[in-house]
Amino acid sequence: xxxxxxxxxxxxxxxxxxxxxxxxxxxxxxxxxxxxxxxxxxxxxxxxxxxxxxxxxxxxxxxxxxxxxxxxxxxxxxxxxxxxxxxxxxxxxxxxxxxxxxxxxxxxxxxxxxxxxxxxxxxxxxxxxxxxxxxxxxxxxxxxxxxxxxxxxxxxxxxxxxxxxxxxxxxxxxxxxxxxxxxxxxxxxxxxxxxxxxxxxxxxxxxxxxxxxxxxxxxxxxxxxxxxxxxxxxxxxxxxxxxxxxxxxxxxxxxxxxxxxxxxxxxxxxxxxxxxxxxxxxxxxxxxxxxxxxxxxxxxxxxxxxxxxxxxxxxxxxxxxxxx
Ligand code: FA5
Numbered sequence: 001x002x003x004x005x006x007x008x009x010x011x012x013x014x015x016x017x018x019x020x021x022x023x024x025x026x027x028x029x030x031x032x033x034x035x036x037x038x039x040x041x042x043x044x045x046x047x048x049x050x051x052x053x054x055x056x057x058x059x060x061x062x063x064x065x066x067x068x069x070x071x072x073x074x075x076x077x078x079x080x081x082x083x084x085x086x087x088x089x090x091x092x093x094x095x096x097x098x099x100x101x102x103x104x105x106x107x108x109x110x111x112x113x114x115x116x117x118x119x120x121x122x123x124x125x126x127x128x129x130x131x132x133x134x135x136x137x138x139x140x141x142x143x144x145x146x147x148x149x150x151x152x153x154x155x156x157x158x159x160x161x162x163x164x165x166x167x168x169x170x171x172x173x174x175x176x177x178x179x180x181x182x183x184x185x186x187x188x189x190x191x192x193x194x195x196x197x198x199x200x201x202x203x204x205x206x207x208x209x210x211x212x213x214x215x216x217x218x219x220x221x222x223x224x225x226x227x228x229x230x231x232x233x234x235x236x237x238x239x240x241x242x243x244x245x246x247x248x249x250x251x252x253x254x255x256x257x258x259x260x261x262x263x264x265x266x267x268x269x270x271x272x273x274x275x276x277x278x279x280x281x282x283x284x285x286x287x288x289x290x291x292x293x294x295x296x297x298x299x300x301x302x303x304x305x306x307x308x309x310x311x312x313x314x315x316x317x318x319x320x321x322x323x324x
Pocket of ligand 1: 165192194199200201202203249252266267269271292293295296298299
């Protein structure tokens with residue numbers, strides 16, 4: 001009797017053409033008043049021995065019908081949504097997506113920002129296309145001053161504009177709008193019209209630093225920059241200041257860095273902000289003092305990743321870029 005029930009159910013499932021009729025078959029056999037459900041319910045009236053054999057068989061059939069119903073349900077759904085008919089090998093290995101990553105300069109820039117931010121500096125920005133005024137005049141380099149030759153400049157013809165030769169113009173732009181005390185760094189791209197070599201490119205990057213207050217000293221500069229290099233290289237470093245000339249600082253120095261077991265390396269220009277710069281941005285020069293510096297970001301990256309030619313950084317050679 002149970003076997004007949006099973007045959008009947010299977011035949012009806014086969015015939016069901018949509019989900020509705022399949023649902024009807026389910027109710028017919030497995031619903032609350034379904035035929036098989038009733039059989040299962042009546043088991044309690046049988047003798048213990050009969051109950052054991054019949055019960056086992058009934059439950060087995062129930063499972064079978066459920067399985068066939070389920071399969072048929074998927075089959076109906078598949079045809080309904082017209083899934084692609086072709087064969088799909090779900091065990092085939094996937095095609096790996098090439099993974100993008102950050103350029104070494106971006107990595108170094110972010111790290112530099114993080115370290116200076118931890119010392120209370122904010123990140124400021126300025127335009128790469130700059131005016132004569134901010135790139136030079138406001139920095140105590142008047143027109144026809146011989147110091148302009150320190151920076152070989154790309155001029156934008158007829159526009160009276162130039163591509164900034166350093167990030168220092170942002171010092172003046174920032175101080176015009178903000179009063180001391182202030183601490184900023186300015187990472188950004190710079191341009192120089194000069195012959196390239198292993199350590200010089202036409203386009204490169206600097207990080208400007210500026211800290212101004214009522215009593216900011218050269219000793220503060222040394223402390224800040226020593227802490228920076230310590231964190232950047234994860235090791236103790238020695239700092240050496242050598243006198244140098246930049247029109248917008250007085251005194252000015254060149255900064256050398258030495259790591260254990262390495263040679264002294266010239267890495268940045270720096271100095272105490274020149275009173276003329278304070279005057280130009282409208283500060284009372286006697287009230288404030290501060291330091292400024294400009295680090296070559298590309299140079300930091302070259303040391304960090306042992307890249308021996310700056311031009312490699314921007315030739316988009318994947319053999320280099322894939323290493324980061
Ligand atoms: C300056 O540009 C000054 N503005 C730095 C400064 C800021 C001094 C604030 C005082 C106060 P200099 O021309 O030396 O200085 O450049 C600074 C750094 O930029 C260099 O040490 C070097 O690391 C990097 N640099 C300069 N020219 C190039 C270039 N063509 N290619 C790659 N890096 C360069």
